[in-house]
Amino acid sequence: MSTLKANAVTGSTTNNDLALTGNGTGVVKIGDGAIKFPDADGTANQMMTTNGSAQLAFVAQPTSGFTLGTEVDTTSGTDALFSSIPSGTTMIVIMFEGVSLTANTALDLTLGDSGGLETSGYVGHETQFENGTGPVQNESTAEFLMGIAASANTIDGMCILTLKDSTNFTWSCSFSAKMSANQSAIASGTKSLSAELTQVNLGGGTFDAGSINIMYQ
Amino acid sequence: MKAFVAIVKSTGGKLDKYETFDTEAEADGHVLKYGGFVTTSPPGNTEYWVIDPVTKTAIYDEDIQDVARSMQNWTAEIGDTDRTMKRVMEDLIDDAGLVITGRTKANYDAKKAIRARKPQ
Numbered sequence: 595m596s597t598l599k600a601n602a603v604t605g606s607t608t609n610n611d612l613a614l615t616g617n618g619t620g621v622v623k624i625g626d627g628a629i630k631f632p633d634a635d636g637t638a639n640q641m642m643t644t645n646g647s648a649q650l651a652f653v654a655q656p657t658s659g660f661t662l663g664t665e666v667d668t669t670s671g672t673d674a675l676f677s678s679i680p681s682g683t684t685m686i687v688i689m690f691e692g693v694s695l696t697a698n699t700a701l702d703l704t705l706g707d708s709g710g711l712e713t714s715g716y717v718g719h720e721t722q723f724e725n726g727t728g729p730v731q732n733e734s735t736a737e738f739l740m741g742i743a744a745s746a747n748t749i750d751g752m753c754i755l756t757l758k759d760s761t762n763f764t765w766s767c768s769f770s771a772k773m774s775a776n777q778s779a780i781a782s783g784t785k786s787l788s789a790e791l792t793q794v795n796l797g798g799g800t801f802d803a804g805s806i807n808i809m810y811q
Numbered sequence: 812m813k814a815f816v817a818i819v820k821s822t823g824g825k826l827d828k829y830e831t832f833d834t835e836a837e838a839d840g841h842v843l844k845y846g847g848f849v850t851t852s853p854p855g856n857t858e859y860w861v862i863d864p865v866t867k868t869a870i871y872d873e874d875i876q877d878v879a880r881s882m883q884n885w886t887a888e889i890g891d892t893d894r895t896m897k898r899v900m901e902d903l904i905d906d907a908g909l910v911i912t913g914r915t916k917a918n919y920d921a922k923k924a925i926r927a928r929k930p931q
Contacts, residue, residue: 672812673812697880698880698883698884698887699880700883702856702858704857706828706830708845709819709828709830709844709845710817710819710820710828710829710830710841710845711828711829711830712827712828713825713826713827713828713829713857713858714822714825714826714827714828715827724890724891726893726894727890727891727892727893727894729890730886730887730890732883734858736825736826736857736858737858742883742887744887788828797856797857798856799856
């Protein structure tokens with residue numbers, strides 16, 4: 595190995611790049627830390643990171659903030675399914691606007707992975723408060739209950755899902771919404787999936803008004 | 812609900828995991844990867860589906876849902892009466908044998924009528 599010693603290296607031809615290359619599988623190392631540069635370019639808009647062992651590499655830029663999903667119309671049908679939630683998602687906000695069901699039905703939320711929606715193993719509780727009456731409470735292990743919606747009710751509010759444990763794919767759920775002019779509902783719970791979450795579904799009955807959307811990060 | 816359902820997992824006749832598809836071929840492909848069986852999607856809430864992995868069937872038990880819905884309706888109805896006749900007042904009237912009249916009696920009678928209709 596030969597060593598070039600100089601205080602500056604400048605290209606010899608005007609406006610030409612200065613090329614530094616390794617030999618064969620060797621790469622360019624720079625600085626006292628002998629930081630290794632990758633030999634191949636990344637893809638557009640990637641950024642460079644270190645592995646902590648002096649090796650730099652191109653990686654995708656972290657997404658900043660939430661990604662807003664595509665709103666699902668709930669004026670008909672029995673499901674509002676949001677699929678293709680990307681890997682690495684740790685928080686999902688589900689937003690309800692004027693959502694209505696045809697009968698006295700519980701709006702429910704189920705979570706799923708690539709194998710399907712899961713309908714057991716939920717630990718949750720839901721309470722509804724109406725002005726002048728006692729609270730009505732419901733529990734289910736088959737889904738997160740979001741509240742019993744009388745046919746005249748419309749649901750306006752949101753549900754927040756957060757990844758509590760990435761090893762067991764455990765999600766925490768917190769829901770609060772207005773159910774009618776004098777009624778509100780809250781619900782909370784946890785659910786562990788078999789694999790990483792890829793989809794969430796709102797259902798329980800037949801929708802006849804409103805819309806639902808999600809945002810995630 | 813899409814036309815075909817891949818029942819990925821069930822326990823004791825209760826649905827644990829499923830995925831719905833527009834075509835049977837798509838559902839078959841899912842089962843090939845994740846296990847289970849394919850059938851046509853039953854109607855109704857999945858909580859009231861009865862799954863039989865031996866005969867590879869999934870049926871909707873409307874009777875069970877009707878019972879649950881009746882209980883939900885009844886709970887909401889009796890809850891509404893708390894505005895005018897709370898349970899503690901009802902018990903006090905029953906236990907102390909209080910003689911009540913007028914609006915109090917009307918509210919008490921209304922609540923007792925609803926309580927008598929509690930679904931089994």
